[in-house]
Amino acid sequence: MIEFIVKILKVLNSETEPGQISLGLCFSMILGLTPLFSIHNILVLFLALVLRVNLSMFLLGFVVFSGLAYLLDPLFHRLGFWILTTGFLESFWTGMYQTTLFRLGNLNHTITMGSLLFSLALFMPFFLVVNYLIRQYREHILAWVLKLKLVQSLRASRLYEIFQSVTAHGRHT
Amino acid sequence: MKKWFRWQGLIIFAGIMALVILFWVVFLDLILEKTIETYATEANGARVDIGNLDVSLFPAGMKIEDIQITDPDSPMKNALQVGGARFLVNTRLLLRSKVIIDQMSIEQIQLNTPRKKSGALKKREKKSRSAETSNRRDGSPAHGTAKKETFNVPALNTPDIKSILAKESIQSLALAKSLQSDLETEKGNWEKILKDLPDKKKIKAYKARIKKIKKKYKKKKKKKSLTALLYATGEYSDLKKDIEDDLERIEAAAKKYKKQKKEFKKRVKQLAEAPGKDIRRIKAKYSITPKGLSNISSLFIGPRVDQWFQKAIAWYQRVEPYLKNTRKQEKGPETKKPLRGKGSLVKFRENPPMPDFLIRRASISMGIESGSITGILENITTAPEILGKPTTFQLAGDKLKGIKSVHVNGEIDFIDPAQPKHRIDVAVRKYSLENVSLSDDRDFRVALQQASGDIDLNLNLNRERFSARLGSRFGSARFKTDTSKKPGRVISALATTLKNIRKFSFQVTAGGTLDKYSIRIKSDLDRILKSAVKNLIRQETARLEKKLSASIQKRVDGPVGQVMQGYKGYEWIGTELTRRLDLENKLLEELDL
Numbered sequence: 001m002i003e004f005i006v007k008i009l010k011v012l013n014s015e016t017e018p019g020q021i022s023l024g025l026c027f028s029m030i031l032g033l034t035p036l037f038s039i040h041n042i043l044v045l046f047l048a049l050v051l052r053v054n055l056s057m058f059l060l061g062f063v064v065f066s067g068l069a070y071l072l073d074p075l076f077h078r079l080g081f082w083i084l085t086t087g088f089l090e091s092f093w094t095g096m097y098q099t100t101l102f103r104l105g106n107l108n109h110t111i112t113m114g115s116l117l118f119s120l121a122l123f124m125p126f127f128l129v130v131n132y133l134i135r136q137y138r139e140h141i142l143a144w145v146l147k148l149k150l151v152q153s154l155r156a157s158r159l160y161e162i163f164q165s166v167t168a169h170g171r172h173t
Numbered sequence: 174m175k176k177w178f179r180w181q182g183l184i185i186f187a188g189i190m191a192l193v194i195l196f197w198v199v200f201l202d203l204i205l206e207k208t209i210e211t212y213a214t215e216a217n218g219a220r221v222d223i224g225n226l227d228v229s230l231f232p233a234g235m236k237i238e239d240i241q242i243t244d245p246d247s248p249m250k251n252a253l254q255v256g257g258a259r260f261l262v263n264t265r266l267l268l269r270s271k272v273i274i275d276q277m278s279i280e281q282i283q284l285n286t287p288r289k290k291s292g293a294l295k296k297r298e299k300k301s302r303s304a305e306t307s308n309r310r311d312g313s314p315a316h317g318t319a320k321k322e323t324f325n326v327p328a329l330n331t332p333d334i335k336s337i338l339a340k341e342s343i344q345s346l347a348l349a350k351s352l353q354s355d356l357e358t359e360k361g362n363w364e365k366i367l368k369d370l371p372d373k374k375k376i377k378a379y380k381a382r383i384k385k386i387k388k389k390y391k392k393k394k395k396k397k398s399l400t401a402l403l404y405a406t407g408e409y410s411d412l413k414k415d416i417e418d419d420l421e422r423i424e425a426a427a428k429k430y431k432k433q434k435k436e437f438k439k440r441v442k443q444l445a446e447a448p449g450k451d452i453r454r455i456k457a458k459y460s461i462t463p464k465g466l467s468n469i470s471s472l473f474i475g476p477r478v479d480q481w482f483q484k485a486i487a488w489y490q491r492v493e494p495y496l497k498n499t500r501k502q503e504k505g506p507e508t509k510k511p512l513r514g515k516g517s518l519v520k521f522r523e524n525p526p527m528p529d530f531l532i533r534r535a536s537i538s539m540g541i542e543s544g545s546i547t548g549i550l551e552n553i554t555t556a557p558e559i560l561g562k563p564t565t566f567q568l569a570g571d572k573l574k575g576i577k578s579v580h581v582n583g584e585i586d587f588i589d590p591a592q593p594k595h596r597i598d599v600a601v602r603k604y605s606l607e608n609v610s611l612s613d614d615r616d617f618r619v620a621l622q623q624a625s626g627d628i629d630l631n632l633n634l635n636r637e638r639f640s641a642r643l644g645s646r647f648g649s650a651r652f653k654t655d656t657s658k659k660p661g662r663v664i665s666a667l668a669t670t671l672k673n674i675r676k677f678s679f680q681v682t683a684g685g686t687l688d689k690y691s692i693r694i695k696s697d698l699d700r701i702l703k704s705a706v707k708n709l710i711r712q713e714t715a716r717l718e719k720k721l722s723a724s725i726q727k728r729v730d731g732p733v734g735q736v737m738q739g740y741k742g743y744e745w746i747g748t749e750l751t752r753r754l755d756l757e758n759k760l761l762e763e764l765d766l
Contacts, residue, residue, distance in 0.1 A: 042190075049183070052178065084519040085519060093519075097520075103268065104269070108521070109518055110516040
């Protein structure tokens with residue numbers, strides 16, 4: 001729990017750009033909400049590793065969104081079913097169904113399609129919102145948090161020294 | 174650009190991908206093996222074990238060794254055991270979740286092989302035990318378990334005459350007793366009537382009166398007729414009236430007697446015929462009829478044939494769900510629930526349409542007791558309505574041990590699932606039979622020691638109704654019979670005839686629905702056995718008739734003789750009535766003189 005808080009604080013207090021943190025979270029949303037072993041997640045993983053996104057948030061976000069996915073699966077199923085069976089898109093999907101990529105990606109599966117569409121639709125708004133929240137936190141809340149006795153005692157602890165040394169080491173690389 | 178791009182990430186990604194690929198390469202065989210075993214076990218209802226599975230990626234294919242498919246009804250036996258199967262899969266279509274195999278070879282197929290350990294699933298063990306019990310209770314077979322038939326030899330030994338007569342009632346005795354009693358009663362009644370009717374005494378009295386009247390008027394010399402004289406006096410008329418009254422009474426009695434005598438005569442005639450009827454009735458009940466031998470072939474072969482049909486139907490019902498598409502055809506995209514997990518798979522129209530699973534051609538080799546059979550199966554699929562072609566198979570075996578050749582070909586057509594049409598043709602040449610038990614009856618055991626012949630079978634199934642025709646001709650036949658210590662003459666004759674039979678044929682026709690069907694068996698054995706014992710049966714029947722006739726006659730002669738005597742006594746009454754009538758008439762004539 002302490003590590004979790006430390007990581008969050010580290011991320012929030014690090015010099016990592018808010019955009020990098022937000023992008024990490026957005027990629028983790030796609031990875032977490034959609035079925036894990038889907039073809040599109042190879043692309044997501046690739047982008048998360050190759051682009052300078054915050055990997056900690058990416059992993060943490062994946063855990064959180066995976067948990068959320070179980071609760072949202074019925075919604076994804078309904079969304080996927082509607083989009084795949086709606087009349088005016090039938091010829092489009094029929095055309096897509098003839099392609100190997102569509103079949104390999106299992107995009108005719110209601111939950112896969114529903115969750116992918118959901119996460120893609122939310123990608124940009126989520127990115128902007130998280131970005132804004134991080135900036136606001138750093139501007140207005142960070143100073144207040146640093147004044148808290150709990151935080152001060154944590155900063156005085158051996159644990160924090162180690163944390164600082166890691167952070168410092170990370171900053172240099 | 175450098176700010177957003179992480180070169181190390183590329184290396185990490187490549188590393189992760191390499192690990193994943195390595196994992197699949199190393200564990201794919203095991204994962205697939207376990208997955209196939211799991212799904213196949215679930216579908217079969219009993220364990221399906223795979224000895225070894227090798228997957229090749231380029232080209233995509235598989236080699237499977239030692240497949241054992243447990244018979245759910247006999248968990249210690251494999252319904253099917255396959256030595257090895259090899260096939261390549263169309264990679265392009267595999268990426269579209271379609272398993273399309275152009276060529277497959279399946280080797281060393283064996284049926285009914287023993288297993289080292291039970292292949293029953295825990296839940297299935299209880300279910301099959303209770304199913305067996307319930308089937309035994311109502312007697313209806315299921316999944317290949319057949320009712321064991323017992324061979325009942327037609328009643329070929331005639332029972333003892335004494336025991337027959339002890340059991341059967343002789344109606345002529347009852348008739349005689351009843352007739353005797355009635356005759357005695359009526360005789361008594363008539364004796365009373367005769368006492369009242371004018372007898373000799375009265376006739377004598379009448380004659381005395383006539384004489385008296387004649388004497389009275391003798392003195393007168395006028396030769397006038399007595400009648401006139403008497404008439405004149407009135408005594409004549411009284412006398413005449415008396416005589417006429419008596420005559421009337423006698424005539425009335427005679428009329429009544431005549432009517433009664435007619436009845437008795439009829440009954441006496443019936444009594445005379447009754448012993449003959451008794452003999453015929455009892456003879457018909459106890460004599461040996463060739464009818465009992467008219468379908469002996471069905472007793473020999475019927476139970477076995479019924480078992481084959483039940484097993485074939487059970488296997489067909491087991492395999493049928495996998496060979497046809499049971500989903501209803503929907504307009505537009507079709508949704509299909511995946512085997513596991515949530516959500517649904519939406520299937521759109523394909524161009525060209527392609528089933529999810531298809532083996533275009535499979536070459537098989539099958540080991541049976543006599544040798545091996547090879548064959549070709551084509552178009553094996555779970556969606557024949559999409560493929561538009563039926564599944565066909567051709568199997569052939571030559572120079573097998575005990576069989577010169579066997580050819581099987583047919584097709585399974587589920588293109589229209591609502592109207593399945595299937596056909597199987599089997600031709601077996603020079604099939605050798607050895608030591609086949611045909612009857613276990615302790616009085617008449619029959620076994621076919623050896624025979625060699627041809628069998629042709631044609632089976633058609635159209636919707637739920639099937640028809641089958643099996644014809645066979647066997648030569649070089651030797652039957653072995655074993656009878657009880659004292660067999661009857663007819664059983665001995667049957668046994669001798671069977672021993673001399675060198676060739677025979679039988680035809681089986683069956684038809685009906687899979688749940689309710691009938692089997693008819695015809696064979697020249699019926700005709701041969703019938704004609705062999707026909708004369709013997711005739712002699713035996715004549716002997717029975719003679720003995721029966723003698724015994725019955727002996728029993729009824731006494732009572733019938735008594736009745737005849739009694740009837741003679743009754744006839745005397747008629748004679749007496751006639752005599753009295755004549756006497757009265759003569760008196761009247763005397764009066765007229």
